[in-house]
Amino acid sequence: AQKITQTQPGMFVQEKEAVTLDCTYDTSDQSYGLFWYKQPSSGEMIFLIYQGSYDEQNATEGRYSLNFQKARKSANLVISASQLGDSAMYFCAMREPWGNKLSFGAGTTVTVRA
Amino acid sequence: ETGVTQTPRHLVMGMTNKKSLKCEQHLGHNAMYWYKQSAKKPLELMFVYSLEERVENNSVPSRFSPECPNSSHLFLHLHTLQPEDSALYLCASSPTSLVRTDTQYFGPGTRLTVL
Numbered sequence: 001a002q003k004i005t006q007t008q009p010g011m012f013v014q015e016k017e018a019v020t021l022d023c024t025y026d027t028s029d030q031s032y033g034l035f036w037y038k039q040p041s042s043g044e045m046i047f048l049i050y051q052g053s054y055d056e057q058n059a060t061e062g063r064y065s066l067n068f069q070k071a072r073k074s075a076n077l078v079i080s081a082s083q084l085g086d087s088a089m090y091f092c093a094m095r096e097p098w099g100n101k102l103s104f105g106a107g108t109t110v111t112v113r114a
Numbered sequence: 115e116t117g118v119t120q121t122p123r124h125l126v127m128g129m130t131n132k133k134s135l136k137c138e139q140h141l142g143h144n145a146m147y148w149y150k151q152s153a154k155k156p157l158e159l160m161f162v163y164s165l166e167e168r169v170e171n172n173s174v175p176s177r178f179s180p181e182c183p184n185s186s187h188l189f190l191h192l193h194t195l196q197p198e199d200s201a202l203y204l205c206a207s208s209p210t211s212l213v214r215t216d217t218q219y220f221g222p223g224t225r226l227t228v229l
Contacts, residue, residue: 004156033214043202045220052215091157095214101170102147102218104157 003027004092004105012111013082020067021077021108023092029053032096034075036066039089039107048090051075082112117141118221120205126227127195135190135224137205145211146188147218148180151202163188164211195228202226 005024013019025034036048051059051066059066067076079086092105118139127133139146148160162170163182177199179191188205202225206218 031214035217037220043204043223043225045204045206045223047217047219050215050217095216101159101162106156 003103004094006092006105006108008108009106010109010111012113013079013086015084015112015114016081018078018080019082019110021079021090021092021110023075023077023105025073025075025092025094027073027094027096029096032094034066034068035093035095035102036064036075036077037091037093037104038086039091041088045091049077079110082110084112084114086110087112117219118205118207120203120221120224122224123222124225124227126229127192128229129195129197131195132191132193134192135203135205135226137188137190137221139186139188139205139207139219139221141207141219143207143209143219144185145208145216146182146185147206147208148188148190149204149206149220151204151223153201157204161190162211169211192226195226197228200226200228 003026032053034051038046049061049064051068058068063080065078089107089109091107093102095102121136145164150158160174161180166182181189202223204223205221208216208218
């Protein structure tokens with residue numbers, strides 16, 4: 001069963017503007033971790049940000065922030081002040097407790113326009 | 115970022131060939147992973163190694179054979195592959211394989227084409 005849903009296959013954003021990428025997840029566990037990765041055309045998956053299910057504050061890393069709404073099971077990524085180099089595929093992923101598996105969503109392609 | 119390296123970056127092989135993919139991590143991690151990324155499909159976990167011991171094998175065909183000689187190196191041996199095995203193969207490592215907070219760090223991938 002699919003556990004991570006990213007409903008936006010592709011998005012366009014103007015340079016210097018903010019963009020929000022949606023991610024919803026499905027789990028019956030109370031303890032889990034949520035991750036966002038960026039994959040440029042070169043192929044490498046670059047770790048961006050992590051949110052633990054027990055973390056009370058939304059995670060932030062530079063221009064990346066995670067809008068975590070546990071009751072709604074959503075973990076949206078916000079990229080502020082978009083740059084041309086932000087053009088890439090973005091993946092939301094979830095890791096359940098004591099497991100080896102990181103489950104990925106289908107990804108969202110972001111294209112930043114000058 | 116050169117924490118996880120993969121060679122080769124591109125590989126074209128026939129269905130009767132035998133080849134190997136190599137992954138090396140310089141992060142001092144104890145767990146390593148192989149993922150397959152096919153077009154229009156989410157990443158699929160193939161194998162997990164923890165301290166050189168295989169801890170997960172997600173119903174991967176036997177034509178894919180992993181090897182982990184030490185905690186820094188991971189190989190994926192390929193033989194008699196099918197065209198549908200063409201994909202991007204990503205290696206990752208993490209401090210352990212057990213803790214939900216452990217972040218997996220990925221290599222650049224090997225883009226495999228099977229003719």
